[in-house]
Amino acid sequence: MNQPYLSIRNVAKFYGSVRAVEEVSLDIEKGEFVSFLGPSGSGKTTTLTMIAGFEQPSRGQILLNGKDLTVLHPWQRNIGMVFQNYALFPHMSVARNIGFPLRMRKVSRAEIDRRVSAVLALVGLGALAERHPRELSGGQQQRVAMARGLVFDPDVLLLDEPLGALDKNLREQMQVELKRIHHDSGTTMVYVTHDQTEAMTMSDRIAVFSQGRLEQIGVPLDIYHRPKTKFVGEFVGDSNFFTGRRREGDTLAVDGLGPIKVPAEKPANAGDAATYDVMVRPERIRLVDAGNAAGLNVVDLQVSTIVNYGDSLLVLGACNQLPVRLRIAGEFPAGLAEGATVKAGWSPQDTHLIARG
Amino acid sequence: MQRIFLALAVIVAIFLTLPLLIIVPMSFSTVKTFQFPPPGYGLQFYRNFFSDPTWLEPTANSVVIAVIMAVLTMALVVPASFAYVRQRFLGRGLINLLIMAPLIVPSVVSALGYYGAFGLVRLNGTVLGVALAHTALAIPVAFLVMTATLKGFDRNLERAAMISGATPLRTFFHVTMPVLAPGIATAALFAFLASFNEAVVALFIAGRNASTLPKKMFESIRLETDPVISVVSTILVAILVCFMLGSLLRRGNPRNAS
Numbered sequence: 193m194n195q196p197y198l199s200i201r202n203v204a205k206f207y208g209s210v211r212a213v214e215e216v217s218l219d220i221e222k223g224e225f226v227s228f229l230g231p232s233g234s235g236k237t238t239t240l241t242m243i244a245g246f247e248q249p250s251r252g253q254i255l256l257n258g259k260d261l262t263v264l265h266p267w268q269r270n271i272g273m274v275f276q277n278y279a280l281f282p283h284m285s286v287a288r289n290i291g292f293p294l295r296m297r298k299v300s301r302a303e304i305d306r307r308v309s310a311v312l313a314l315v316g317l318g319a320l321a322e323r324h325p326r327e328l329s330g331g332q333q334q335r336v337a338m339a340r341g342l343v344f345d346p347d348v349l350l351l352d353e354p355l356g357a358l359d360k361n362l363r364e365q366m367q368v369e370l371k372r373i374h375h376d377s378g379t380t381m382v383y384v385t386h387d388q389t390e391a392m393t394m395s396d397r398i399a400v401f402s403q404g405r406l407e408q409i410g411v412p413l414d415i416y417h418r419p420k421t422k423f424v425g426e427f428v429g430d431s432n433f434f435t436g437r438r439r440e441g442d443t444l445a446v447d448g449l450g451p452i453k454v455p456a457e458k459p460a461n462a463g464d465a466a467t468y469d470v471m472v473r474p475e476r477i478r479l480v481d482a483g484n485a486a487g488l489n490v491v492d493l494q495v496s497t498i499v500n501y502g503d504s505l506l507v508l509g510a511c512n513q514l515p516v517r518l519r520i521a522g523e524f525p526a527g528l529a530e531g532a533t534v535k536a537g538w539s540p541q542d543t544h545l546i547a548r549g
Numbered sequence: 550m551q552r553i554f555l556a557l558a559v560i561v562a563i564f565l566t567l568p569l570l571i572i573v574p575m576s577f578s579t580v581k582t583f584q585f586p587p588p589g590y591g592l593q594f595y596r597n598f599f600s601d602p603t604w605l606e607p608t609a610n611s612v613v614i615a616v617i618m619a620v621l622t623m624a625l626v627v628p629a630s631f632a633y634v635r636q637r638f639l640g641r642g643l644i645n646l647l648i649m650a651p652l653i654v655p656s657v658v659s660a661l662g663y664y665g666a667f668g669l670v671r672l673n674g675t676v677l678g679v680a681l682a683h684t685a686l687a688i689p690v691a692f693l694v695m696t697a698t699l700k701g702f703d704r705n706l707e708r709a710a711m712i713s714g715a716t717p718l719r720t721f722f723h724v725t726m727p728v729l730a731p732g733i734a735t736a737a738l739f740a741f742l743a744s745f746n747e748a749v750v751a752l753f754i755a756g757r758n759a760s761t762l763p764k765k766m767f768e769s770i771r772l773e774t775d776p777v778i779s780v781v782s783t784i785l786v787a788i789l790v791c792f793m794l795g796s797l798l799r800r801g802n803p804r805n806a807s
Binding site for chain 1: 703705706708709710711712713714715716719723724727728730
C-alpha cells in the first residue's frame with residue numbers, strides 16, 4: 193500500500209493547560225480535497241496552522257511524502273496558504289502579488305511572467321494583472337489569494353475559511369469555482385470551515401473536529417448518513433436524537449416513542465451495548481395515514497410550529513413531549529396545521545444507531 | 550443646524566488665519582517698520598533675507614538639526630515600537646510612561662536640564678547638542694504614531710509572505726517596511742516639524758554657533774523692528790501650503806484612492 197501523501201500522526205497542541213488539539217491522526221491522499229469541519233475552538237484551525245508551520249506540535253508528527261515536516265520553517269515548506277482576510281500585499285499589483293512566491297524562489301523574470309499569466313487564467317482574472325488589491329471586489333481578491341497560493345505548484349494548498357467574508361450568493365458561486373480550480377490544478381487541498389454545507393459540497397472527504405479531537409473522517413455522504421458520534425450527527429445536517437435501550441433483534445425500546453423497528457445489522461462499535469443514541473434525519477420522516485404506513489415506524493406528532501422556506505417546510509412538534517422535527521419538500525400537505533395532531537412515520541432503514549460508551 | 554456649524558467653522562478658520570493676513574502683506578512692505586497696512590509693496594525684504602548670513606545661517610542650522618534628529622528619532626523609535634507592540638515583557642507599562650515623559654515636563658524645565666547637563670560634556674552651542682535634545686523631545690510623538698501604525702498592521706501579511714517562501718528578514722524588507730512606510734513617514738515628519746519649530750530649548754542651548762531659526766526670530770522681535778521676520782513666516786507658510794496642496798492632489802488621483 194502506498195504511504196499517504198500528508199500524514200498527521202498523534203498530533204497534539206497545548207497552550208499551557210489549554211488542550212487546543214488532542215491526539216489527532218489522519219492521512220490525506222495526493223490530489224484530495226479534505227475539509228476540516230467543526231465549530232470555533234474545535235482545533236481545526238490550530239491543526240492547519242501546524243501543517244503550515246506557524247505553530248509546532250506539542251506532540252506527534254506531520255509527514256509529507258514520508259519526510260518530517262516539522263523540522264522545516266514555514267518559508268522552507270513548499271506549502272501554499274489562502275487566508276480568511278486574503279492578506280494580499282497592498283503595495284503590490286495583482287501580478288506582483290502572485291509573482292511574489294516565485295521571486296522568493298529566484299525564478300527568472302520570463303518564467304515568472306509566464307506562470308503568473310497561466311495561474312491568472314486558471315482563476316479567471318486575466319485582465320486584472322496591473323490593478324491593486326484595493327481596486328478589487330472581495331471575490332476578485334479571493335481569487336488573487338488563491339492564485340498566489342497555487343503559482344509555485346505547492347505540495348499542499350491550505351485554505352483557512354476563505355469564503356467567510358463573502359455574501360451568500362457570492363459564496364456559493366466561489367464554492368463552485370474553488371471546486372473547478374481544484375479539479376483543473378490537481379493540487380492537494382486542506383480546507384478549514386465551520387460551514388457544513390460548504391464542506392459537503394466541495395470535499396472528497398470531511399474531517400469533523402470537536403474540542404480538539406477528530407470525531408470522524410469520511411466521504412460526505414458517509415458522514416451524513418452514518419455519523420459515528422452524536423456530535424457528528426448533530427453538527428452535520430439537521431437531526432432528531434432519541435435514547436434507545438433494551439434492544440431485541442430488530443426492535444429497540446426508545447424513551448418516549450415506544451418500540452421502534454431498526455436495521456437488523458448491529459452498528460460497528462456496538463458490542464452488547466445497552467444504550468444507543470438514535471438518530472433520524474428530519475427529511476426522512478413524512479406524514480402518513482393508516483393506508484400508507486405499512487412497515488414504517490409511526491408516532492403521533494403534536495405540531496407546534498411550521499416554517500415555510502418556499503421550497504420546503506420545517507415542521508416542529510413533539511411526541512410525548514420529546515421534540516421531533518420533520519422536513520417536507522414540495523407542497524403544503526392537507527391536514528397539516530399548527531396545533532394539529534398528525535401521524536409521522538419513517539422507514540426502519542432510516543433509523544441510525546450510535547452506541548453509547 | 551448644519552448651517553450653524555458651517556458658520557462656526559468659517560469663523561474659527563478666519564480666526565486662525567487672521568495673523569497670516571497681517572504677516573504676509575507685511576513681508577512685502579517697503580518700510581522698515583511694523584506699520585500695517587504697509588505704505589507700499591516690494592520684494593526688498595525678501596532680497597535682504599536671502600543675502601543676510603545672520604538669517605541664512607540659523608535657517609541652515611535648523612534644517613540640518615531637524616534632519617539629523619529625525620533620522621536619530623526614527624532609528625530609536627521604530628525598533629522600540631516593534632518591541633512595545635509585539636512583545637510582552639516585564640516593565641512594559643513603565644517603559645511606555647518613561648517614553649511619554651518629555652510631553653509632561655515643561656519645556657523651560659527641560660531646557661534648564663539640558664543646559665546644565667550639556668555644560669558638563671561641552672555640548673552647549675553645538676549642532677549635535679541641539680539635535681540630541683530635540684531627539685528626546687520628539688520621541689514621544691513619533692512613538693505614538695509608530696505604535697498606532699503598528700497596531701493597525703495586519704500580521705497575516707507577514708504570514709502570507711513567509712508561507713510564500715520569504716524568510717523573516719526578507720518578509721521585513723519586502724512586506725512589513727513598505728506597508729508601514731506611510732506611518733514611518735508621518736512619524737518622521739512630526740519629528741522634523743517638532744525640531745524645526747522648537748524655540749525654548751534652542752534658546753538655552755544653541756548658543757551663537759548652533760543658532761536656530763526660532764531662536765533668531767525671537768531675538769529679532771526683541772532687538773529689532775525688522776519686517777524680515779515676516780518674510781521667514783511667509784516662506785514657512787508657503788512651504789506648508791505646498792505640502793498640503795501636494796498631498797490633496799495625490800489623494801485626489803484615482804490611482805491612490807483607498
